[in-house]
Amino acid sequence: MSAITSRKLTMAKAIAEAISLEMERDPRVFVMGEDVGVYGGIFGATAGLYEKFGPERVIDTPISEAGFIGAALGAAMEGMRPIVELMFVDFFGVAMDQIYNHIAKNTYFSGGNIRVPLVLMTAVGGGYNDAGQHSQCLWGTFAHLPGLKVVVPSTPYDAKGLMISAIRDDNPVIYMFHKGLLGLGWMTLIKDSTGPVPEEPYTIPFGKAEVKREGKDVSIISVAMGVYQALEAAKELEKEGISVEVLDLRTLVPLDREAIINTVKKTHRVLVVDEDYLSYGMSGEVAATVVEHAFDYLEAPVKRLAVPDVPIPYSRPLEQFVLPSSSKIVNAVKELLRS
Amino acid sequence: MNIPKETLMRMYLEMVTIRLYEETMAEAYQEGKYPVFNIASGPVPGEMHLAAGQEPVAVGVCMHLKKEDAVVGTHRPHHFAIAKGVDLKRMTAEIFGKVTGLGRGKGGHMHLFDPDVHFSCSGIVGASIPQAVGAALAFKMRKEKRVAVAFFGDGAANQGTFHEGLNLAAIWKLPVVFVCEDNSWAISVPKEKSTAISQNADRAVAYGIPGVYVGENDVLAVYEAAGEAIERARQGGGPTIIEVKTDRFFGHFQGDPEVYRPKDEVQRLKQNDPIKRFRKYLIENDIATENELKQLDDEARKRVEEAFLFARESPYPAPEEALLHVFVE
Numbered sequence: 001m002s003a004i005t006s007r008k009l010t011m012a013k014a015i016a017e018a019i020s021l022e023m024e025r026d027p028r029v030f031v032m033g034e035d036v037g038v039y040g041g042i043f044g045a046t047a048g049l050y051e052k053f054g055p056e057r058v059i060d061t062p063i064s065e066a067g068f069i070g071a072a073l074g075a076a077m078e079g080m081r082p083i084v085e086l087m088f089v090d091f092f093g094v095a096m097d098q099i100y101n102h103i104a105k106n107t108y109f110s111g112g113n114i115r116v117p118l119v120l121m122t123a124v125g126g127g128y129n130d131a132g133q134h135s136q137c138l139w140g141t142f143a144h145l146p147g148l149k150v151v152v153p154s155t156p157y158d159a160k161g162l163m164i165s166a167i168r169d170d171n172p173v174i175y176m177f178h179k180g181l182l183g184l185g186w187m188t189l190i191k192d193s194t195g196p197v198p199e200e201p202y203t204i205p206f207g208k209a210e211v212k213r214e215g216k217d218v219s220i221i222s223v224a225m226g227v228y229q230a231l232e233a234a235k236e237l238e239k240e241g242i243s244v245e246v247l248d249l250r251t252l253v254p255l256d257r258e259a260i261i262n263t264v265k266k267t268h269r270v271l272v273v274d275e276d277y278l279s280y281g282m283s284g285e286v287a288a289t290v291v292e293h294a295f296d297y298l299e300a301p302v303k304r305l306a307v308p309d310v311p312i313p314y315s316r317p318l319e320q321f322v323l324p325s326s327s328k329i330v331n332a333v334k335e336l337l338r339s
Numbered sequence: 340m341n342i343p344k345e346t347l348m349r350m351y352l353e354m355v356t357i358r359l360y361e362e363t364m365a366e367a368y369q370e371g372k373y374p375v376f377n378i379a380s381g382p383v384p385g386e387m388h389l390a391a392g393q394e395p396v397a398v399g400v401c402m403h404l405k406k407e408d409a410v411v412g413t414h415r416p417h418h419f420a421i422a423k424g425v426d427l428k429r430m431t432a433e434i435f436g437k438v439t440g441l442g443r444g445k446g447g448h449m450h451l452f453d454p455d456v457h458f459s460c461s462g463i464v465g466a467s468i469p470q471a472v473g474a475a476l477a478f479k480m481r482k483e484k485r486v487a488v489a490f491f492g493d494g495a496a497n498q499g500t501f502h503e504g505l506n507l508a509a510i511w512k513l514p515v516v517f518v519c520e521d522n523s524w525a526i527s528v529p530k531e532k533s534t535a536i537s538q539n540a541d542r543a544v545a546y547g548i549p550g551v552y553v554g555e556n557d558v559l560a561v562y563e564a565a566g567e568a569i570e571r572a573r574q575g576g577g578p579t580i581i582e583v584k585t586d587r588f589f590g591h592f593q594g595d596p597e598v599y600r601p602k603d604e605v606q607r608l609k610q611n612d613p614i615k616r617f618r619k620y621l622i623e624n625d626i627a628t629e630n631e632l633k634q635l636d637d638e639a640r641k642r643v644e645e646a647f648l649f650a651r652e653s654p655y656p657a658p659e660e661a662l663l664h665v666f667v668e
Contacts, residue, residue, distance in 0.1 A: 030480065056480065062510070067469045067503025074473020074487070077459065078409060080480065082473075094499070101463050102470070110452035111443030112664035114459070146665050171666040 009197040010183025012044035014156035015121070018163035019046065019083060021201045023053055026081060029167055030057040032068055033085030042087055043123050043182050065095035069120065073103050076118040081167060086122040089138045089176060103172045104147030118173075119166045124152075125178040125225055125275060127323055128187060132311035135319075139223070140274075140281030142174045143252040149173045149206060150252040152223040154181065156195045158250055161204030168203065178224040178275075190228055207254035211263070215245035218333050219263040219270050221286050223249050226273035226324055233329035242333065252282060260286055261294045268299040269336050273324050274306035281306065300339040305332050340563055347626055348635065350402055350558050354394040354614050356639040357418045360427075361391040361589070363643050364417070364434070368593050376594055382435055382651065385447055388415035392556070392588035395613045396520050397422035399561025399583075400488060403569045409474040409487040411467035412460035413520075414449045419460065419490050425453040427642055428649040437653035444656045445664065465498030467491050468517065472504045475515035475572075486572045487515045493582070494525025496539040505580065509546040514572040516565065519582040526591045527599035540582040553583040556613045559620075586611070 040047035126135030371381025433440025471489030543550025
């Protein structure tokens with residue numbers, strides 16, 4: 001999937017570029033949310049758009065999530081293609097009725113007669129001591145609800161291609177960018193999270209996971225920050241002669257179950273790394289997929305590394321205790337190989 | 340107000356159609372639910388919220404709307420849908436859960452979507468408001484002279500979406516009209532116990548928009564107030580909130596024991612039946628003859644009968660259709 005280009009972008013710039021290209025191409029596309037205009041988005045995902053397209057198409061809203069997310073639905077149903085930013089995914093509660101009772105269901109209730117082509121983009125992830133109202137991932141919550149596509153990019157290249165696919169999709173898409181991967185000056189920089197991005201528009205299909213590293217002893221399945229932690233762990237484990245395959249799911253809805261099954265058939269051991277809560281979430285869904293479709297290929301029970309069903313705590317030692325990390329992944333892989 | 344006879348006759352026809360529709364639906368709803376009331380039984384299962392008595396609001400407003408204008412209704416949506424011109428046969432089939440319905444039986448009575456006439460509704464109180472704001476935003480962005488209307492009850496005016504939606508519409512000066520049906524009851528809670536002020540129209544002051552209270556359940560009074568607001572919206576003058584005092588003849592839902600309501604209230608409200616009064620008005624002012632109105636009564640009856648017949652005779656969807664339409668392809 002890697003394109004031939006030497007230009008490197010942060011994920012935030014890749015997202016803003018994707019939106020800009022689509023706004024040039026399609027007059028129906030517009031952006032709405034808190035601080036998306038003059039400020040350029042708290043996480044930079046709309047930087048430069050206001051200057052380029054003006055206040056008519058890059059609309060700063062009041063702090064009224066139920067109002068403007070509901071309005072995005074109304075505009076989408078009348079033929080526009082809004083991109084609406086929910087600043088932190090943690091704020092979903094005040095607008096959840098519009099999201100899950102309406103955005104997710106109107107197409108179904110209409111027997112397919114209503115299209116809801118909107119993108120709800122939102123920041124996820126912790127690791128910077130912001131506590132549990134600003135650090136959650138919650139992709140499992142949205143993926144659980146039928147009617148929403150859920151996209152979680154891990155690289156700038158994927159972020160651009162998946163955003164363009166999201167905007168062109170006739171269905172509602174929840175597009176979740178991890179704060180730690182955006183290339184923000186005020187976050188710990190993840191080496192390699194800035195990457196090559198072609199200048200022209202391109203799409204990446206939903207439901208296609210990507211093998212980020214080939215291996216034969218164990219498969220690590222993850223998204224977003226977990227992909228980087230898995231790759232780092234894989235390098236460590238390689239020194240000890242353990243060959244790790246890393247699979248980046250990229251979208252949770254649709255989920256590339258075939259890629260999950262294929263990697264299990266190859267390595268026979270699976271670790272799921274999930275920055276979301278452990279129970280009833282992504283890690284459980286992946287484990288269930290493996291058990292249902294590739295049980296006979298397993299040489300050990302599926303292992304899960306996820307937030308252990310507590311809110312994300314503030315204090316550094318507490319937060320580091322609950323979040324996945326490359327060293328925890330190394331240990332988990334070794335346990336998996338012993339079992 | 341000088342209203343053409345043709346318009347007045349259409350108002351009458353639409354109101355009578357709504358009334359007959361709701362009465363017919365009430366009967367159909369009872370089928371299979373006697374002597375033991377089980378909400379899941381009969382040809383029309385589930386909750387059923389009927390709007391008999393509230394016809395003036397829907398008709399007085401929608402009479403000004405064009406096909407391309409958008410309406411977002413409530414959990415009690417039939418009168419709005421009929422007044423907006425939703426296909427009556429497919430709407431009824433939807434309520435009967437049939438494959439010929441607007442949503443192929445997936446939405447039912449509270450989830451009627453007819454994109455041909457830009458009608459939608461929702462089972463969630465207050466949900467209509469931001470969605471109509473969004474439709475109006477789309478119209479304004481595309482410089483189309485179209486208007487969106489959000490209908491909601493007085494109970495919804497205490498939801499956050501009301502305040503967020505009105506503020507958004509006001510700051511963006513959108514072509515939207517907010518129409519609050521004040522039927523005095525939020526299920527069982529009377530307005531004076533739920534709402535800090537007596538008229539939600541007064542809340543317009545907080546958003547710097549016009550607020551109009553129509554104090555009588557009268558189609559002509561609604562028509563006049565709505566005409567001004569819709570024209571203002573269409574010409575770029577921004578939003579208006581209109582609140583109409585109206586009457587709910589049935590319970591909140593069919594089967595509602597209505598223990599909260601004084602026993603004689605409905606009888607008293609029916610003395611002031613808005614359709615009977617309008618009929619009298621048309622005759623006493625020599626606008627229409629008994630015979631002309633009788634013809635409209637017959638036409639309404641025919642429309643309703645045909646719709647219910649279509650619904651009853653239509654097939655149910657194949658069970659596996661439940662797996663379709665989560666996403667558009």
